[in-house]
Amino acid sequence: MKLTNLQQDFVLHFGEMGSRWGINRTVGQIYALLFLSSEPLNAEQITEGLGVSRSNTSMGLKELQAWNLVRLRHFPGDRRDYFTTPEDMWEITRILIAERKKREIDPTLTKLRELEMQAPAGDDYAEARIAELREMIELMTGFYDDMEKLETERLVKMMTLGSKIAGLIDKTSGALTLGRRKEVK
Amino acid sequence: MKLTNLQQDFVLHFGEMGSRWGINRTVGQIYALLFLSSEPLNAEQITEGLGVSRSNTSMGLKELQAWNLVRLRHFPGDRRDYFTTPEDMWEITRILIAERKKREIDPTLTKLRELEMQAPAGDDYAEARIAELREMIELMTGFYDDMEKLETERLVKMMTLGSKIAGLIDKTSGALTLGRRKEVK
DNA sequence: TCTAAATTTCAGAAATTACTGAAATCACAG
DNA sequence: CTGTGATTTCAGTAATTTCTGAAATTTAGA
Incomplete structure (x- = not known):
């Protein structure tokens, strides 16, 4: 060899x-x-x-x-x-992310929830910070779980479009601005 | 203390x-x-x-x-x-991702491009695999760069919506299905 | 069951990384 | 300047991780 x-x-x-x-x-x-x-x-x-x-x-x-x-x-x-190694690059990527999440994120998420349960109710700032961190991790991992479910083809499209997609999101309504094309210029 | x-x-x-x-x-x-x-x-x-x-x-x-x-x-x-540490959890997250990208991804992307340049044109399979890997990294980092530009508020909306957004993407057209609500049921 | 190839385990050696204490450097008030 | 407190540097030591070679175990065909 x-x-x-x-x-x-x-x-x-x-x-x-x-x-x-x-x-x-x-x-x-x-x-x-x-x-x-x-x-x-x-x-x-x-x-x-x-x-x-x-x-x-x-x-x-x-x-x-x-x-x-x-x-x-x-x-x-x-x-x-x-x-x-798997032939499919997407499969490899999914595995990598999943395994890193399992090793680097999940144990911390568990620990944060545990700390919030125990709630010693003494240090308000620390408690708030821990909650914020947990929420951020939940938001990011939740988004990933969602993306993970998509077919590869849609995922590629979505990633390619990138921030263009965000233009569709109406900042105040919390809903997608469907059926109403934004005025340009 | x-x-x-x-x-x-x-x-x-x-x-x-x-x-x-x-x-x-x-x-x-x-x-x-x-x-x-x-x-x-x-x-x-x-x-x-x-x-x-x-x-x-x-x-x-x-x-x-x-x-x-x-x-x-x-x-x-x-x-x-x-x-x-910065107060803003989003700022912390952006920094973390940016720094990890810099240390863990950028050097490899540079190396892959370098390997493709040298192009010894001998091992077709290896060359194809390297190109695939580079493309995957470019797709992912490109998407991140795009997300990174968004205001926090839009980003949160987008992440919360998650795969619901993907439903908007027409698989075959490569464009967003704007102004044309999908038939339901 | 026996045998030999294939693989794993594991104790110790080698390499790397983390940490300390002492000395050096820096920064600024007097 | 000078002196003191704050900070950094760095050589040596400690701790940890990685790697090896030998022995043990597993596996499957004869």
């Missing part, structure tokens, strides 16, 4: 970015390698391609599976495990 | 989450403490409140300033620096 320059460069970048993304270098590199491979790879190929220990590859693959970022594949007459 | 139970609990949680968020424990705790304080705090108060070394507080505050997450304040007749 000799990497091309392109693969090498991409893999090293993902390794370096790994720590910023909350994964370690090897995990980043394994993912990068699988992402660029049209064929599924087994642990031995990955180990050789990256120049890390076999056990490190094993642990890295385990973590990627915990993140739900890789898929297991098998070939007839070969009992080794082969790994791939 | 004695912390209330509520503050203590919140601060410890932010410390623990810090590593998942790409900051260290102390930085998380300092931010949490400032976030809950109605009054600006100086480094000495933070040090005492958290039970860390003065130098650690100094480094943590420096990092929070690099993240643009705290504001410096001064009082007449007192030459110490006092720190606060």
Whole structure:
């Protein structure tokens, strides 16, 4: 398993970015390698391609599976495990966001609600701030949950239109300004 | 600077989450403490409140300033620096997203474009995959840039409406279905 | 059941990151 | 200037995370 320059460069970048993304270098590199491979790879190929220990590859693959970022594949007459990333970029994106939300946001949302329950009713400012933070997180995650449900095609349209869509929202009414085209100029 | 139970609990949680968020424990705790304080705090108060070394507080505050997450304040007749977080939850959110984008996404987008430029024209699959990834990142960051421009009020409306908005988008036309209410039932 | 390949586990080593205390620097009132 | 308080820097240490190699476990065909 000799990497091309392109693969090498991409893999090293993902390794370096790994720590910023909350994964370690090897995990980043394994993912990068699988992402660029049209064929599924087994642990031995990955180990050789990256120049890390076999056990490190094993642990890295385990973590990627915990993140739900890789898929297991098998070939007839070969009992080794082969790994791939999902083909569909949208699926990958959804998984990434969902998993980061689970690890980085959900525990805090739970904690904030817990703190509000206990309500020691002493520090008004702190309590208000916590409520504000919880509300913000709920608004953002609620919006995401909503977007998540859309078909990819609509989602792309919507994202492409971007703020143009916002022009449709009437600031004061709280309803969409349907059937009434805004005067231009 | 004695912390209330509520503050203590919140601060410890932010410390623990810090590593998942790409900051260290102390930085998380300092931010949490400032976030809950109605009054600006100086480094000495933070040090005492958290039970860390003065130098650690100094480094943590420096990092929070690099993240643009705290504001410096001064009082007449007192030459110490006092720190606060912005009052406005939306401002905090915008800063957080912008800074994470800068650290976690922009370097990769740059690298992907660089890889596409060099174009070794050997590995078609890898090249296509890189292009796909770049396009996805551009779509998402472009959408964010667009949202970012909106007034808070419109943004809240839009997020609250969520997928209801998507119903307005005509899947095939690529344009908004303005002035033509969809038949219901 | 036995065997060998495939994979995982795990204790210790290596690398990295976080933290401290002491010294250096800075800033400003007198 | 000078002296004092505030802040930063930084070398060394502590804590944590990552990685490896060897041993243990799992798996499936013979």
